[in-house]
Amino acid sequence: MTPGTAASLRRWTPLLWIVPAALVLLPFFFLPLVLLFRNSLNRDDPMLLMVPDFTAINYIKALSDPFYLQLFANTIGAALFVAVIATIIAYPFSYFISRYARRSIGLVVWAVYMPLFVSVIVRVFGWMIVLADSGLLNAMLLKLHFLQTPLRLLFEVDGMLIGMVHRYLPLAILPLFNAMKKIPDELHRASANLGATPSGVIRDVVFPLSVPGIVISLQLTFAGALSDFVLPQVLGSPRFRMLAPAIYAEATTNLSTAMAATLAVLMLVFIIALLGASGYLVKRLTPWMTAR
Amino acid sequence: MSRPGIEAIDSAGMYRGLLVYVLIVGAFLMLPLVLAVMLAFSSGGGLEFPPPGLSFKWIVKAAATREFREGLLISAVVAVATGLISAIAGTSAAIAINHFRFRGRAALQALLMAPLSLPGIVIGLAILFTLPAFGLVPGIVATIGGHSVIGVPYVAYMVLASLSNYDMSLDRASASLGAGQWQTFRRITLPIISPGVTAGTVCAMLLSFDNVALSLFLSNGNTLPLRMMQSMQFYTDPSVAAVSVLLVALSLAAVPFLKRSFRETHMERA
Helix, strand or coil: CCCCCHHHCCCCHHHHHHHHHHHHHHHHHHHHHHHHHHHHCCEEECCCEEECCCCCHHHHHHCCCHHHHHHHHHHHHHHHHHHHHHHHHHHHHHHHHHHCHHHHHHHHHHHHHHHHHCCHHHHHHHHHHHHCCCCHHHHHHHHCCCCCCCCCCCCCHHHHHHHHHHHHHHHHHHHHHHHHCCCCHHHHHHHHHCCCCHHHHHHHHHHHHHHHHHHHHHHHHHHHHHCCCHHHHHCCCCCCCCHHHHHHHHHCCCCCHHHHHHHHHHHHHHHHHHHHHHHHHHHHHCHHHHCC | CCHHHHHHHCCHHHHHHHHHHHHHHHHHHHHHHHHHHHHCCECCCCCCCCCCCECCHHHHHHHHCHHHHHHHHHHHHHHHHHHHHHHHHHHHHHHHHHHCCCCCHHHHHHHHHHHHHCCHHHHHHHHHHHHHHHCCCCCHHHHHHHHHHHHHHHHHHHHHHHHCCCCCHHHHHHHHCCCCHHHHHHHHHHHHHHHHHHHHHHHHHHHHHHCCCCHHHHCCCCCHHHHHHHHHHHCCCCHHHHHHHHHHHHHHHHHHHHHHHHHHHHHCCC
């Protein structure tokens, strides 16, 4: 960690340690990204599949054709909904476990981590059981006479959104938890001492200090939902198209490889812009973390 | 830090209200996992809930389904290979970043971690475009390569976390006693960071085992998650639930390996 270690003696050794990672990432990550961009400038031909070219025609089409504009609107709308709802649900949850973590840590932290570790397919399957026409939720609501006919949730936008909120909730909880656990108990006590009400402490002390956590929660959940394939594909509606399944469909069934590449590049640009924006926001909102 | 202090701030009513809320959200998080596991032991034929009775017929049926058995084998082979590659490449990359000071080090770290923040569906499609250049077609080798792109930064991230308190004077002491770099790594560094290496490798294997977005393009549609997805899209019977039991059990088996490292990186109180 200090200068003047063995590092200065052998300037070439770091290169040697990085070789294995480079052998994986250069051929399977960096080169592919370059090719992806290159292919997005090619042309799809109904007879000849992808034709080499150097044209922006796919981008123009993707950003002007109503079909693709609807696709982007659906995806961004759904991702925004999931990000906001998941962060709102996560906020009081994270507040509680950050304040009382040592007493409740075991079970509650399990409930957060467990879904992250279990295959998304299992989670989706669980939601099918809940949301199906003859599923748990409808059976309960019918029995309690809240409904006469079952609600149609599975293979609809509603079911997909419920599944997505569930999938990304842990990703909203963890950054909020990490931000809130850094707020010392003394700060709570001092505020109470000075006459702040419990809700006043949350509004004027906890909330401002947790804003970076909120930004990261929103960013992670938004990026996740934006690029989700499994949930739209399995729980979603064929009438509400989402970006990731659309990329897959263009590349496979539609044989529009260049268009698939173009949509993928646009998704990438969007996610990188989002990362940059949230990084900038966190830096602006927490000057005390960078100014040392 | 003491309980009375906390109680003086959050009123008892607020504490109780929040506790109920946390339990409800916790139940919401666990609900689909619990249901999937319960349905595996149903004697019914569809998704009806509660199950009409208890039986093992879906477990038996899933075990006899060729697609699931083959998928399990392929996914296991891919996960083990991905784990091995990620452990070696991820650990050594973490050493390079932690032990040495060189120009472009921050940029290198950012590049190394980049695959973690990019969508799998984009990486999968991009790799698919590159396969012909290596004379590859979608299959096990391509899938292993693709999964390793996620696994390497994951291991590197967790090893870097366990290196954060590493004392470089150990390396100097070892060198002054005549040990070479490799010997120092094997006998000094590796034992110290082994919890991070283990946790990272287990994570890389779990991520590979559950991966959908990359396998979609890089495998022949025959990994276990893809087989499950296919069977869910065409007909839904509880045999998918039976496979889910296996996956939940696998994740639970992985927890002890992750616990220590997660506590170090996420759960410590500031």
